[in-house]
Amino acid sequence: MLRVTVEGKERSVEDGKLIADLFEDRSVLAARLNGRLVDLSAPLEDGAEVEPVRFDTEEGRDLYWHSASHLMAQAVKQLFPEARVAIGPAVPEGFYYDFEVPKPFTEQDLARIEKRMKKLSQQRVRVEHRWLGREEALELFRSRGENYKVELIENLPDERISVYQQGDFVDLCRGPHVADTGRIKAIKLLSVAGAYWHGDEKNPMLSRIYGVAFPSQEQLDEHLARLEEAKRRDHRKLGVALDLFSFHEEAGAGLMFWHPKGAVLWRMIEQYWVKEHLAAGYQLIRTPQIARGHLWETSGHYAHYRENMYTLMVDEEEYVLKPMNCPGHMLIYKTRVHSYRDLPLRLTEWGTVHRYERSGTLHGAMRVRGFTQDDAHIFCTAEQVESVVREVVELSLKILRGFGFEEFRIDLSVRDPNHAEKYFGTDEQWQMAEGVLHKVLQDIGLPFHRAEGEAVFYGPKIDIKLVDALGREWQCPTCQFDFNLGERFNLRYTGEDGQHHGVFLVHRTVLGAIERFVGILTEHYGGAFPTWLAPVQARVMAVTDAQNDYARQVYDRLQQRNLRVEIDARSDKIGYKIAEAERMKVPWMLIVGAREAEAGTVSVRRHGRGDLGPQPVERAMESILEEVAVP
RNA sequence: GCCCAUGUAGCUCAGUCGGUAGAGCACUUCCUUGGUAAGGAAGUGGUCGCCGGUUCGACUCCGGCCGUGGGCUCCA
Secondary structure (H helix, E strand, O other): OEEEEEOOEEEEEOOOOEHHHHOOOOOOOEEEEOOEEEOOOOEOOOOOEEEEEOOOOHHHHHHHHHHHHHHHHHHHHHHOOOOEEOOOOEEOOEEEEEEEOOOOOOHHHHHHHHHHHHHHHHOOOEEEEEEEEHHHHHHHHHHOOOHHHHHHHHOOOOOEEEEEEEOOEEEEOOOOOOOEHHHOOEEEEEEEEEEEHHHOOOOOEEEEEEEEEEOOHHHHHHHHHHHHHHHHOOHHHHHHHOOOEEEEOOOEEEEEEEOHHHHHHHHHHHHHHHHHHHHOOOEEOOOOOEEEHHHHHHHOHHHHOHHHOEEEEEOOEEEEEOOOOHHHHHHHHOOOOOEHHHOOEEEEEEEEEEOOOOHHHOEOOOEOOEEEEEEEEEEEOHHHHHHHHHHHHHHHHHHHHHOOOOEEEEEEEEOOHHHHHHOOOOHHHHHHHHHHHHHHHHHHOOOEEEEEOOOEOOEOEEEEEEEOOOOOEEEEEEEEEOHHHHHHOOOEEEOOOOOEEEOEEEEEEEEEEHHHHHHHHHHHHOOOOOOOOOOOOEEEEEOOHHHHHHHHHHHHHHHHOOOOEEEEOOOOOHHHHHHHHHHOOOOEEEEEOHHHHHHOEEEEEEOOOEEEEEEEHHHHHHHHHHHHOOO
16 A cells, blocks of 8 residues: 555555546646656655646646647648657647648648547547657657657757657657546647747748647637737727828838827827926937947947948948937937036937838837837946936836736846856946845835846846736836946046046836837727827717707817817717717717707716716816826 | 738728629718617729739739738747
């Protein structure tokens, strides 16, 4: 008899029993055996501690999707025997598998593969784990023509190679996996895409299939509904539908045109942002769009960033369309001698920059070639660094909360201590800066992730990701030290001691790029912006033509209070006008018919909430005005 | 940049075998004057992304270019 602890409870089981024998429940996918993740087929030993692993945990989902990717590979090999399998891991939203095939898969192939997967699932094919010797494994995959697997094994240091077999399909894999294909229930293959072997464009292009799977159809349906919701909120669709912005083939890819309604968003965001920044001691500046090549030599961009820069010839000299605002800000700093009494100096600019991005990386408003950064550079002394960083992080969080974001994920990127030579700046500078960033995050009390080796070469940084209404993460604010630029431009200040000292330079943005931020806001709110941001805050609608004069009076009163208001005096039925206003997501709809005209009221309807009944015009207006103030 | 898909009216999309194009919505006009998510009729609107080729003839077939979309090592 073996004595084992299962979910904290002691049990005895017969010798030779497997973990699978402990759980009748088929929702158990694998187990933790003494803390190690193992297959259900793993043998029990005396004194073992066993915890079941189900789909409801991250590791459970990972192995479930990993098993689903194997199931897909099995189906693909049956339908396309000439396919070579490459790699097939789980990813945060499902799984994929890469194949080398004579011609790439099509959407039609996906339906066939999915069908075969379901068939294999119904057959409950056993998934068996085996250990092979290195040579044995190489021979196995060589004989099957799986040269990608052979390459992978050749790069493995181990003498024992782990493989999984399900029916006619065998794959190199560390595991663990579900015990049989019947565990993979509700399956959906989503898309096919090209992917390079090892992600390197010098390698052959493989055909990748993405999919997702769940233990129940309900969970799959829910997941697909979430994907649908994301599609409905797509800023590219809403941008057109709400008349916010456009892109034009004749103007060039990645260049955004702001329509009146989109420009209102820009203006309101800027207005709120400027208010907060002036209160925090920032000073607004402006710098030119182009500058001589010389400046970019000084800054180092010529040497390291050239392939992303647009250049133009002027009188036989090369000028650069600015890809960054930093060098311009350095020049302004250098126009006078600075005393420690002037610091910290906070220079900020909504600076429009242009960067050549590879065509394949462009994406709606989220990734463009011309965009405006809410940029700032803070020049300070060593003593001021901590308070400067603290105020940057606090200001960032405050502003994002003002836009309705409540949840954040914070990354602290520090240098790789084993490769100190890769970085610019002294050990003292790095230690001090990293220490300060760490301390500030601790003091603020929000959880953060310390990413070793993720710092850029010129300094450590804090990145803040905001979480939107659909739980997606967007990295916007960043706060980074720059030990490089200060030296390149030889930035100095005069200290209390009368000596020159190098400044500490902090580079930061809150929104990142305005184009992208408006895209994020649009998706976060699904286009239904809060009243203070809404391009149109209220629309007055007459029930019949007989109320058009009264509607005009109401409209005038709202406009006199600086509300962004429209009037709908067309000869259409009120239901039609409401449908359109709802579709345009106008937050306040004011309906006036004969009764309202008689009583001097308006019927108030809120977007998404419906009819709130009649109110005196003054009261309705006050309610709107309450929501109009920037946060 | 590369792979795949894709580009037809302002928007969403049909268009068979190669014989120069359709629908719904939007827009304009007329009828309708109505009470909380789409009343009716008529009309306007297209160099079928661009350039070239094959053909008697190209939205359709071929080539190049441009745009758009999904992707391009979160370790077998």
